[in-house]
Structures are given as C-alpha cells and as structure tokens.
Amino acid sequence: MSAAADAAPEGASLPASGPDAARASARVSRPLVALALAAGVPLWLLAARALWRTSVPGGLRLSGLDAHADFGPRYLARSASFERFLAIDQLLALVALVVVLVLYARRGERLMRESAAGPIGTGMMLGMLGIGLTWLVTVPFDVAAVWWERRHGISREGYVTAILGGYLGLAFAFLAISLALLIAMFLARTLRGWWWLAAAPVFVGLVLAQTFVSPYLLADTVSLSNYPGTRALAADARALARREGVPGTRFAVEKVDTPPNAGALGFGASAHVVLTQTLVRGRFTRRQLRVVVAHELGHVSHDHILKSAGWLALFLVPVSGLIVLVTRRCGGLARPEAVPLALCVLVIAGVVATPLRNVVSRRVEAEADWAALQATHDPAAARAMLRRLTTTHLAEPDPPALLYVLGEDHPTAMQRIAMAQAWATRHPGH
Numbered sequence: 001m002s003a004a005a006d007a008a009p010e011g012a013s014l015p016a017s018g019p020d021a022a023r024a025s026a027r028v029s030r031p032l033v034a035l036a037l038a039a040g041v042p043l044w045l046l047a048a049r050a051l052w053r054t055s056v057p058g059g060l061r062l063s064g065l066d067a068h069a070d071f072g073p074r075y076l077a078r079s080a081s082f083e084r085f086l087a088i089d090q091l092l093a094l095v096a097l098v099v100v101l102v103l104y105a106r107r108g109e110r111l112m113r114e115s116a117a118g119p120i121g122t123g124m125m126l127g128m129l130g131i132g133l134t135w136l137v138t139v140p141f142d143v144a145a146v147w148w149e150r151r152h153g154i155s156r157e158g159y160v161t162a163i164l165g166g167y168l169g170l171a172f173a174f175l176a177i178s179l180a181l182l183i184a185m186f187l188a189r190t191l192r193g194w195w196w197l198a199a200a201p202v203f204v205g206l207v208l209a210q211t212f213v214s215p216y217l218l219a220d221t222v223s224l225s226n227y228p229g230t231r232a233l234a235a236d237a238r239a240l241a242r243r244e245g246v247p248g249t250r251f252a253v254e255k256v257d258t259p260p261n262a263g264a265l266g267f268g269a270s271a272h273v274v275l276t277q278t279l280v281r282g283r284f285t286r287r288q289l290r291v292v293v294a295h296e297l298g299h300v301s302h303d304h305i306l307k308s309a310g311w312l313a314l315f316l317v318p319v320s321g322l323i324v325l326v327t328r329r330c331g332g333l334a335r336p337e338a339v340p341l342a343l344c345v346l347v348i349a350g351v352v353a354t355p356l357r358n359v360v361s362r363r364v365e366a367e368a369d370w371a372a373l374q375a376t377h378d379p380a381a382a383r384a385m386l387r388r389l390t391t392t393h394l395a396e397p398d399p400p401a402l403l404y405v406l407g408e409d410h411p412t413a414m415q416r417i418a419m420a421q422a423w424a425t426r427h428p429g430h
Contacts, residue, residue, distance in 0.1 A: 062418040067398040093141035105344040123336035127177040130343045156257040188334040196320030204313045215265040215272035224251035244301040264299035288385035298371025319349045361409035379424040
C-alpha cells in the first residue's frame with residue numbers, strides 16, 4: 001500500500017482502484033454521456049451562439065489590400081524573418097512542454113508513492129511539481145524570445161527581469177493549481193464521476209475573482225493623469241469612456257520596457273485600461289493614442305472580459321468530462337496518481353483548442369476596433385496607429401495562412417486597416 005493511503009484519516013475510505021474503480025467509472029459515465037447528448041450539447045451551442053454575437057456589421061470587405069503598398073518589400077522581408085524565429089521558438093517550446101508532461105503522466109505514480117501527505121495533499125504536490133516542470137521547460141524559450149526582440153530593438157526588457165517575471169508567475173500558478181486540485185479532488189471524492197459538472201462553475205468563479213482584483217496586483221503603475229505629458233490624453237480617455245458608456249473606467253500607465261502595448265483589466269468597479277510607458281512616451285500622436293484607448297474601452301463596454309469567462313466555462317465542461325474518462329483507469333481524480341495524467345490532458349486540450357481560441361479572440365478584437373472607430377470617428381488616425389504599431393513590433397502585416405490560423409489572436413494589420421477604410425466608406429466626411 002502507498003504512503004498516501006497509509007496517511008488517510010482513520011475511518012476515511014479511499015475510492016477503489018483497479019478494475020473495480022474502472023467499472024464504477026464506466027457505470028457513472030453512461031448517464032453522463034446520455035445527459036450531454038440530450039441536454040448538455042444543445043445548451044453548450046446556445047451559450048456559444050450568445051457569446052459569438054458581435055456589433056461589427058456583416059459584409060465588411062477586409063481583404064484585398066496590398067501590404068507592399070503600405071509597408072514596402074524591405075519591411076515585409078525583415079518582419080517575416082523576425083516572426084519566423086519567434087514562431088519556431090514557440091513551436092519548439094510547445095513540443096517540449098507536451099513531451100515533458102506526457103513523460104510526467106507516465107511516471108507520476110512513482111513519485112506519488114514517496115509522499116506521506118495524504119491523497120489530496122499528494123495530488124496538490126504532484127500538480128505543483130507538474131507546473132514547476134512546465135516553467136523549467138519553457139524558460140529557455142522565453143529567454144530566447146527576449147534575446148531576439150532585444151537584438152532587433154523591439155524590447156529593452158532584461159533577461160533577469162524576464163526570468164523573475166516568470167518566477168513570480170510560477171508562484172501564482174502554484175497557488176492556483178493547489179486550490180484547483182484541492183477543489184477538484186474534494187469534489188471527485190464526494191461526487192465521484194459527477195465532479196466535473198460542479199467543478200467548472202467553481203473554477204470560472206475563481207477566475208472571475210482573480211480577474212476582478214488583477215488591476216490592483218500590477219506592481220509598478222501610475223495614474224494616467226499623473227504620468228508626465230499625458231494629462232491631455234487622460235482628459236481624452238475620460239471623455240471616450242463616457243461616450244462608450246463606461247465612465248467609471250480608470251486609466252493607468254505601467255512602467256515596463258516591453259514593446260508598446262495596452263490592455264483592459266478587471267470589470268465593473270475594477271475596470272482599468274493600462275498603457276505601457278513605451279506606448280505613451282512620444283512615438284504615437286495624441287490622436288493615435290486616443291484610438292488605442294478607445295479600443296481598450298471597447299473591450300470594457302462590450303463585456304469582453306466577462307465573455308472570456310463564459311468561453312472558459314464552455315472549454316472546461318467538455319475537457320473536465322474528458323479528464324474523467326481518461327483518468328478512470330487509475331481510479332479517477334479522487335486519487336493522486338491521476339493528477340499528472342489530468343494535467344497532461346488539460347494542457348494538450350488547450351493546445352488543440354488554440355486555433356478555435358484564436359478565432360474567438362480575433363472576433364473580439366475586431367469588435368473592439370469597430371467600437372474605437374465608432375467612438376473616435378477618426379479612421380485616418382486608426383490607420384496611422386496600426387501602421388506604426390505594426391512596425392514598432394516588427395510584426396508581419398499579412399502573415400501566411402498557417403501562422404495566422406495557429407498563432408494570431410488578433411486580426412492582421414491589413415485586416416484592421418481595411419476595417420478602418422470600410423468605416424470611412426460608410427461614414428463619408430470623416
């Protein structure tokens with residue numbers, strides 16, 4: 001008997017393992033499959049349809065523009081070389097990650113036998129070890145990406161900063177995976193094969209809680225009104241927030257040396273738009289920055305952050321069901337030896353779902369672009385901003401189809417420029 005079983009409290013009964021557990025899981029899985037087919041699938045499709053809705057008009061022509069005319073052949077060749085390295089780097093990191101997790105799933109049971117922390121404690125330890133392995137595997141590839149960006153003058157972020165940032169993210173991941181496994185294993189030991197139906201909404205609730213507080217966890221930010229040279233932009237931002245129906249949104253500048261960027265964080269009372277200091281330091285005009293702010297406010301006004309939680313729920317429900325089916329041969333997630341396998345399934349499912357996730361993300365970003373045009377009525381500034389932002393990041397304005405499908409979570413620069421021109425066509429005089 002394993003040390004984990006020896007450490008179980010007196011009177012507590014562990015779920016059966018081996019053939020008995022497999023048969024019990026099979027008995028539970030049949031009604032689950034029937035329920036999914038009869039009710040779950042239609043409900044899933046209805047929810048996906050609701051989340052898929054967009055305010056972008058249909059019939060916009062977003063193709064046909066010539067990237068050579070806007071960026072020139074020399075830039076296109078340079079950006080293609082730059083992007084290929086990053087794409088290969090990301091692909092190798094992904095392959096290494098999957099290989100390590102598959103090996104971990106095969107060897108996890110041996111590590112479990114050396115623990116005396118009890119079933120749930122052992123499972124949490126195995127989960128943290130798996131997350132630690134993913135970090136160790138991906139750090140070299142992250143450093144390579146930073147080196148490549150520094151070599152091309154895209155970023156001034158230091159290697160130590162990049163590694164420490166990943167280390168802090170690792171600490172948060174440890175806490176997150178520990179809490180997730182505590183909940184999942186408790187539910188699995190309580191509800192058996194039905195745990196996944198209860199776990200998905202719990203996990204989404206935790207993600208929403210983390211999302212709500214995330215703006216307050218940024219380490220080095222200052223109010224946009226107090227950052228040197230941005231007082232006029234802060235006034236523009238407040239006016240745009242009122243125009244887009246989210247007047248309570250706060251604005252901040254993050255003191256980082258990463259490439260120029262912006263993001264919408266939080267929701268409701270915690271909604272923030274955060275601009276990097278590399279964005280507001282003078283490379284972009286005030287009109288161009290107004291478009292960036294309006295774009296991020298578009299995310300806030302259209303509840304994109306809350307909708308992302310909805311998409312997460314739609315992802316977790318079937319993936320949790322898949323974890324139930326895959327882990328039943330080792331007694332299900334109630335047993336710690338199933339944790340490495342469950343982590344492997346979760347990561348691989350995320351990789352497989354990446355093209356679909358990119359489709360959703362591109363649709364969301366397109367809606368934010370349209371909201372910015374509606375708020376600023378300045379398609380010329382939008383086009384200029386997109387050209388400047390693209391060249392600043394040395395990004396390909398019109399990447400090959402395969403890279404677009406697998407790696408692009410935003411519309412291409414040419415598609416976004418075409419949207420600005422389509423808006424101008426519909427609103428003559430602007």
